Amino acid sequence: MAERLSKAVAAAERQPAPRRTRNKPEERHREFVRKAIELFAEVGFEAGTRELAQRLGVTQPLLYRYFPSKDDLITAVYREIYVNRWKTQWRDGLLDETQPIRDRIIAFYEDYTRTIFTPEWLRIYLFAGLRGVDINHRYAATVEAEVLRPITLATRKSFGLGDGPPAAEEIELFWTLQGGIFYYGVREIVYRFPMAVDRSTMIRNAVDAFLEGVGSVLRRLAESPETAD
Amino acid sequence: MAERLSKAVAAAERQPAPRRTRNKPEERHREFVRKAIELFAEVGFEAGTRELAQRLGVTQPLLYRYFPSKDDLITAVYREIYVNRWKTQWRDGLLDETQPIRDRIIAFYEDYTRTIFTPEWLRIYLFAGLRGVDINHRYAATVEAEVLRPITLATRKSFGLGDGPPAAEEIELFWTLQGGIFYYGVREIVYRFPMAVDRSTMIRNAVDAFLEGVGSVLRRLAESPETAD
DNA sequence: ATGTTAATTTATCAACTGATAATTAATATG
DNA sequence: CATATTAATTATCAGTTGATAAATTAACAT
Numbered sequence: 088m089a090e091r092l093s094k095a096v097a098a099a100e101r102q103p104a105p106r107r108t109r110n111k112p113e114e115r116h117r118e119f120v121r122k123a124i125e126l127f128a129e130v131g132f133e134a135g136t137r138e139l140a141q142r143l144g145v146t147q148p149l150l151y152r153y154f155p156s157k158d159d160l161i162t163a164v165y166r167e168i169y170v171n172r173w174k175t176q177w178r179d180g181l182l183d184e185t186q187p188i189r190d191r192i193i194a195f196y197e198d199y200t201r202t203i204f205t206p207e208w209l210r211i212y213l214f215a216g217l218r219g220v221d222i223n224h225r226y227a228a229t230v231e232a233e234v235l236r237p238i239t240l241a242t243r244k245s246f247g248l249g250d251g252p253p254a255a256e257e258i259e260l261f262w263t264l265q266g267g268i269f270y271y272g273v274r275e276i277v278y279r280f281p282m283a284v285d286r287s288t289m290i291r292n293a294v295d296a297f298l299e300g301v302g303s304v305l306r307r308l309a310e311s312p313e314t315a316d
Numbered sequence: 317m318a319e320r321l322s323k324a325v326a327a328a329e330r331q332p333a334p335r336r337t338r339n340k341p342e343e344r345h346r347e348f349v350r351k352a353i354e355l356f357a358e359v360g361f362e363a364g365t366r367e368l369a370q371r372l373g374v375t376q377p378l379l380y381r382y383f384p385s386k387d388d389l390i391t392a393v394y395r396e397i398y399v400n401r402w403k404t405q406w407r408d409g410l411l412d413e414t415q416p417i418r419d420r421i422i423a424f425y426e427d428y429t430r431t432i433f434t435p436e437w438l439r440i441y442l443f444a445g446l447r448g449v450d451i452n453h454r455y456a457a458t459v460e461a462e463v464l465r466p467i468t469l470a471t472r473k474s475f476g477l478g479d480g481p482p483a484a485e486e487i488e489l490f491w492t493l494q495g496g497i498f499y500y501g502v503r504e505i506v507y508r509f510p511m512a513v514d515r516s517t518m519i520r521n522a523v524d525a526f527l528e529g530v531g532s533v534l535r536r537l538a539e540s541p542e543t544a545d
Numbered sequence: 546a547t548g549t550t551a552a553t554t555t556a557t558c559a560a561c562t563g564a565t566a567a568t569t570a571a572t573a574t575g
Numbered sequence: 576c577a578t579a580t581t582a583a584t585t586a587t588c589a590g591t592t593g594a595t596a597a598a599t600t601a602a603c604a605t
Contacts, residue, residue, distance in 0.1 A: 110552085112551095112552085115552090131446060133362050133592095135591075135592065135593085136592080136593065136594090137591085137592080137593095145553080145554095146553070146554055146555080147593090147594095148553085148554075148555085148556095148594080148595080148596095149552080149553055149554080151593090151594065151595080152551095152552075152553080156593080156594080157593065157594090210446060213442055213445075213446055214446060216442075216502070216506050216507050217360060217439060217442055217443060217446075217506065219508075223507045224507065224509065227503065227507070227509060255512035255513050256512075256513050256517065256521065258512070259500075259512065259513040259517075259518055259521070260521050260522065260525060262496075262499075262500070262503075263493075263496035263497065263499075263500070263518070263521075263522040263525075264492075264496060265496075265499075266495055266496040266497075266498070266499025266500060266502075266503075267491075267492035267493060267494075267495040267496035267499070268492065268495075269495070269499060270491075270492075270494075270495025270496070270498060270499050271488075271491070271492070271495060273445070273495075274456065274491075274495075277445050277446065278445050278452045278453065278456070279448075280453065280456060283484035283485075283487070283488065284484050284485050284488040288485065288488075289488055289492070292485065292488070292489050292492075292533050293489065293492040295529070295532070295533050296489060296492075296526065296529040296530045296532070296533045297525065297526070297529055298529065299528065299529030299530075299531075299532050299533070300524070300525040300526055300527065300528030300529025300530065301525045301528075301529065302528075303524070303525070303528050304521050304524050304525045304528070339582085341581095341582085344582090362562095364561075364562065364563085365562080365563065365564090366561085366562085366563095374583080374584095375583070375584060375585080376563090376564095377564080377565080377566095377583085377584075377585085377586095378582080378583055378584080380563090380564065380565080381581095381582075381583080385563080385564080386563065386564090
């Protein structure tokens with residue numbers, strides 16, 4: 088399978104040295120990362136540096152002038168996707184009390200899924216998780232601090248409940264909603280299931296059912312003593 | 317001179333071939349698959365056949381007496397995990413009307429997560445999904461037919477709603493619950509997050525909130541004409 | 546033009562990959 | 576005990592991998 092491909096590649100590379108024109112280092116750097124994201128999303132991190140070079144129309148050793156090792160390239164990929172694409176306005180929108188809680192949560196998930204429901208975001212996130220890097224830990228901590236805590240507090244408030252720091256059990260409850268929506272994306276983008284319900288409808292129904300039912304559980308948790316610590 | 321000596325020493329020290337005793341082919345086959353599951357769960361499918369052979373205390377070419385190719389070994393691994401570990405009693409339990417719907421659903425997720433919340437099950441499932449094999453499609457079809465449809469129908473009934481075939485939107489609603497619980501396992505087992513809430517509590521809260529709120533959405537869907545098709 | 550600098554290429558390494566052929570030895574069978 | 580069978584080994588191949596050193600050449604300053 089890979090043999091035939093490599094043979095074709097070898098034939099193509101035997102060309103009389105296309106001798107690419109030079110580029111500014113910064114542009115190159117960004118270009119490398121961009122194409123690396125594309126490739127890693129398709130194949131995973133085992134993708135060869137030669138394959139990447141070929142897609143860039145460049146020789147393989149050149150990559151090592153810009154990244155000391157393949158791992159450093161991978162790190163740059165992480166930064167680009169999971170740090171640079173985070174929007175601080177998500178938190179702000181969730182805390183904007185001029186809007187009803189339902190609208191705020193739905194608007195957040197509409198925009199959030201627009202950001203992360205791409206092969207690049209989701210596939211590389213799962214690849215990273217399986218690899219055991221700490222990206223996922225750091226990202227989840229951000230989600231909890233910037234999204235789930237605000238959602239929990241805002242929801243509590245909308246039910247007329249106290250506004251102390253959210254208990255672990257409360258946060259976990261909203262993780263279930265987050266996970267349910269996230270996994271819709273995994274099914275659609277990663278597993279490539281034919282989805283019978285469109286994204287917006289799914290979000291609306293999930294949030295409606297959740298908000299309708301979460302009140303009773305939150306009330307119970309507010310009354311019972313904190314068991315989890 | 318020194319080289320010749322070291323070469324002689326190396327030859328002498330080259331273990332006198334531990335020469336494993338023979339085993340029955342069937343046992344070997346099962347043993348290979350078992351250890352392959354272990355290895356693939358750890359490293360992924362790029363795990364080397366030599367590493368596997370070493371863990372089995374066996375030479376690498378021997379693997380090819382039992383599996384024509386590495387891909388055939390991987391297929392055997394899939395079968396073992398995702399076909400052989402499926403319990404038909406899950407469906408039966410969900411349809412057992414002598415029990416309240418809440419108890420049925422909680423009991424199901426308790427047992428189901430006991431089966432799939434292992435590194436082997438979850439990691440290999442994600443590896444397979446990223447690889448683009450059809451395992452995940454087939455498995456999801458089973459989940460939908462054997463779990464989500466029964467849950468949907470049973471829940472509908474418990475709310476005194478009609479009992480026609482479930483609409484896609486209804487099924488999708490229960491996929492959100494399924495995905496939320498599934499993703500708890502991914503966070504715990506794959507990402508290795510320190511979980512602040514134990515599995516049973518998470519399941520109970522998630523199911524309670526869901527059942528409390530799902531009624532209103534189901535009623536709305538029952539009244540409005542089928543938009544999704 | 547001329548020389549300097551650095552971007553890019555060529556050539557190459559050692560380690561590792563899945564897979565095959567030939568050989569050895571343990572077991573069952575007569 | 577002799578012999579056939581086959582489980583398991585050794586040896587090896589061809590291809591791929593990440594990475595390094597040295598040679599080349601494009602761009603730019605003078």
